[in-house]
Amino acid sequence: MQLSSRVLQLKTSPVRKLVPYAEKALENGRTIYHLNIGQPDIETPEEFYEAINNFKEKTLKYSHSAGLVELREEIQKYYKDLNLDYGLDEILVTVGGSEALLFTLISLFDEGDEILIPEPYYANYNSFYDLLNIKVVPIKTKGENGFHLPSKEEVQKLVTSRTKAIMFSNPGNPTGIVYRKDELDMLNEISKENNLFIISDEVYREFTYGENEAISFGSYKDAEDRVIIIDSISKRYSACGARIGAIISKNKEFMNSIYKLCQARLSAPTLDMVGAAALYRINKSYFVPVKAEYQKRRDILFTELSTMEGVRAAEPEGAFYSVVKLPVENAEEFCIWLLEHFHIENETVMLTPAEGFYQTEGLGKDEVRISYALKEEALKKSMNILREGLIKYRTIIEK
CATH class of the missing domain: 3.90.1150.10 (Aspartate Aminotransferase, domain 1)
Incomplete structure (x- = not known):
């Protein structure tokens, strides 16, 4: 065997x-x-546990495959506060950010397709790349310049006919990088010129220091059909064990494919979603x-x-x-x-x-x-x- x-x-x-x-x-x-x-x-905020303790339904049922409506509504409000408007059908709840990424890669890539990603990058991504036989093409960055991106010319020359997407985390794990607007502008130009998806892992969005600000790729209106945001409550609310993430995108065809995968695994855990909704209701202070x-x-x-x-x-x-x-x-x-x-x-x-x-x-x-x-x-x-x-x-x- x-x-x-x-x-x-x-x-x-x-x-x-x-x-x-x-x-x-x-x-x-x-x-x-x-x-x-x-x-x-x-x-972890007490509101998470209070919400679960107050859950009084007699039977713990499957939840909606897209995620509890009340949770998606809270995520919708969260993004509204960032001046980003998403419909409920543009938000799908996943079992952590890891499932969000796995589902995204399954939906976008065939075997042998290529993904561009700034190097060094979060090593656990490799498990999904290897499982799906996706070729990783690294965008080399250097510690001496804070791991910021190289020139547009250097990135552009890495694009081939098999390239499907550019992926990055912002703020970055493992480097602590926060990409500047001109860097994101450059990635947007390359993705537009080459018809590539942008996969933006934004789970550390709140944690920037000094004058640095994490700009969501969702703010690029001319890229709405190409942008996929990976999100999670794990680090934002110190709730890693709750395993609640989300995929956010305005690309209807893509989101329909993700929804099929959500249906295949039935639903995210109900009680964790109840607690997550309470976390999103916490005052931004x-x-x-x-x-x-x-x-x-x-x-x-x-x-x-x-x-x-x-x-x-x-x-x-x-x-x-x-x-x-x-x-x-x-x-x-x-x-x-x-x-x-x-x-x-x-x-x-x-x-x-x-x-x-x-x-x-x-x-x-x-x-x-x-x-x-x-x-x-x-x-x-x-x-x-x-x-x-x-x-x-x-x-x-x-x-």
Whole structure:
């Protein structure tokens, strides 16, 4: 008996690849500060749980395949506040942003079709690209210029007859990039000139810092038939476990195809949708302290990294991640060494090797992705462990 080649070719997520080493460290009594995963420690708003507790229907039934009407109405209002008008038939609820992306790729791509995506990019996208045999064509970006996009000419030359879409996250995971208007204008021009879809992952929209602002691609009126927005409550309301996302698009043919897929999996979980609707009703002032907290953590991270010898990092502009170049040849080996051999007062850190966020062979080998979704005290301790770990590791390696 043999499993499908489709599933056998799937790679382990780089975010979770080192879990066995972490489990061993825990068995040895270590405390681990998890800088490897974007799991917010901000409390999920109480309104979510209250809505579920107040759900009194005697039978927990299937919900509408498109999503609860009350939830889609709240999502509609949310976008209205952003000056974006979507009908209820232009909003479909999914089981997290991951299902939204999977359904989108299934609807747009045939085997061998190509997708353009700025590199480095969220590594878990690869599971879907591999399953569907979609060829990833990376748009190379560099940490020294904050991972901003190259020129239009450089991007345009990557387009072929098999290219179907340009995809990106804004704000970006793993880089913390927030794309400027001229960059989005350029992508809009390329998509229009080459008849390409734009897949815009906007799940971190609220989390931008300083003067940076995340512009939704939904604001491009001349691109309405080409734009697909991927959204989720996971990071916005610190509700990752609720698994409620959405696909938003004005392309009727596309949305009809997505609806068929929604019907095939019957419905998203009813209780999670009830709770999600309550989250969308929360006053927008909720984001003020949350954003301020993430910005404080961002500042701590960047300040600490800036003082470490040989470490280079672009200041994150949004989300809560940073791609960091370390003074080591192999970041994955260093990450494993931290878990297996290094601790300060029985505490260590878990990082994500960044090589898995690149498509281009050899890139990211000396980099890690750090998530700063940790409380201030834990983040400061983590930075000290990283600093001292690098000093000791380099001493060992140089010997």
